[in-house]
Amino acid sequence: MEFDLFKEWxxxxxxxxxxxxxxxxxxxxxxxxxxxxxxxxxxxxxVFIMANAAAFGLWMGFIYSWVGACGGALIVFFLVRKYGQKRFFSFVSRHGKIKKLMDWIERHGFGPLFLILCFPFTPSSAINLVAGLSKIKTSQFVLAVLCGKLVMVFMVSFIGYDVRALFQQPIRTAIAAIIIVILWLVGKQFEKSFAQAPLKKTNE
Structure with a gap:
């Protein structure tokens, strides 16, 4: 119950x-x-990105959100990359789905990772953790985060900058809704293709 109240706040x-x-x-x-x-x-x-755009203006709100989102992602990545051999992370990395995602990130590198991070509904926290456990190059991950978050944060900031306009300007509302639906559908396709990808065999 308290957890639900926490989320609703x-x-x-x-x-x-x-x-x-x-x-x-x-x-x-x-x-x-x-x-x-x-x-x-x-x-x-x-919600944080939209609130920043409304509170600080489109451009400054966008910059603050982008710096925060990228900073958090990179901190998690580097912490996991440094302590990834510890007992907890070692246990996590042996999980079937985690290994599959690690393999997917390692094989595909920057391109698909960048696209995934462009979508506002991507579970980016899981991506950051798994990328840290994987063998993806640090430069690839950093570039994907900086560029992917740039696209995602600006899009959400643009929508959140003037929320009232979404109700007063039906065309803008329709365009925003179409963009969100398209991104959600594309994100689901990525999720589906990942789920169907075979798990790479490893030597025990």
């Missing part, structure tokens, strides 16, 4: 009030909130 209105209350801290709240999502997957990254 993270609405656009509540986050905007939070940012307004701590405006004296400058850009820090706008950066920290998207960064936290990399560590706590249940947090709504899309």
């Amino acid at each position: 993270f609405t656009l209105e509540n986050i905007q009030e939070l940012l307004s209350e701590y405006r004296s801290f400058g850009p820090l709240p706008g950066i920290i909130l998207p960064m936290l999502e990399a560590f706590i997957p249940i947090l709504p990254l899309v």
Whole structure:
């Protein structure tokens, strides 16, 4: 019950009030909130990005969200990459689905990883963790995160910059809805193709 209440609190209105209350801290709240999502997957990254755009303006809100989202992703990646041989991560990496995702990331590299990170509904926290456990080149992952998050954060920021316009301008609302549906469908196709991919055999 408390968990449900915790999730329900993270609405656009509540986050905007939070940012307004701590405006004296400058850009820090706008950066920290998207960064936290990399560590706590249940947090709504899309809501944070929209609230930043509404509170700080389109461009500054976009920059704060992008810095926070990329910073959180890279911190998780480097922590897992450094401590990936520890008992917990070693256990996680032996899980069938995790091994399959690790293999997929290693085989496909930058391109598909970039595309996946462009989608606002991708479980990026899991991607960061598994990428850290995989053997993907650090430069590939960093570039994919910086570029993929750039596209995703700007798109969501553009939608969240003026939420009222979504209700007052039907054409803009329809375009935004179509974009979201397309991204959701494409993301599902990636998820389906990954689930059907064969698991690479490893020597025990």
